[in-house]
Amino acid sequence: MQTKTPSGCTYAVTFIDDFSRHVTVYFMKKKAEVLEKFKKFKADMENATGRKTKRLRSDNGGEYTGRLFKEYLSKQGIRHEK
Template identity: 60%
Template sequence: MRDGIFKATSGALVMVKGVRRNNLYYYQGTTVVGTVTATTSSTKKDVEATKLWHIRLGHAGEKSLQIIAKQGLLKGTKTCKPEFCEHRVLGKQRKVKFGTAIHNTKGIMDYVHSDVWGLAKTPSIGGRHYFVTFVDDFSRRVWVFTMKHKDEVLGIFLKWKDQVEN
């Protein structure tokens, strides 16, 4: 059994326990995550209670905690004002969505999507580390070609285009 302390991307420290089998740690038990919430004034007991309820309630804001405390739902705990919580700020961020694009394709090869993937650490049986895909927007047909080097894309595309057009 080994303990490990890992620094999470949010800056919090995470303590986990696990068993090492075949160079892989299997997680056991619960995770204790240090919080980024900071509070001012009040007693240490109030500060800890505020942190705990803030986390338990999904990083609730000060007003929400006060309303819940006034209703007596926090087991008689007095709450204080949290100054800053990185998790709460990150939780308020919204993902930027791509606008929906309308492609008015009337036939095959009017609009083609392409993607190149690689470098694969392990090559295929033929020694290939990359692949390129072509998707026809009209028919939704997909073609996949493997490559040893990225610079083969143009040649593969030109051969593919000739093949599809004929």
């Protein structure tokens, strides 16, 4: 049995910006929310640092290797390192 947050989330994703070393943790109800959370993190970091996101390093989890995630990274010119 998984433990849930009071808002019903059972998953968390952590993003670290290499340039600023800023760490952000997002809580999710489904792993499918990872792309939405990455888009938010990307926008927030680009606004804060004035620098474009060039690459994403992740494990080989399915939430990072799906078609929609791959297409988004490609359109944004972001290289995916696994």
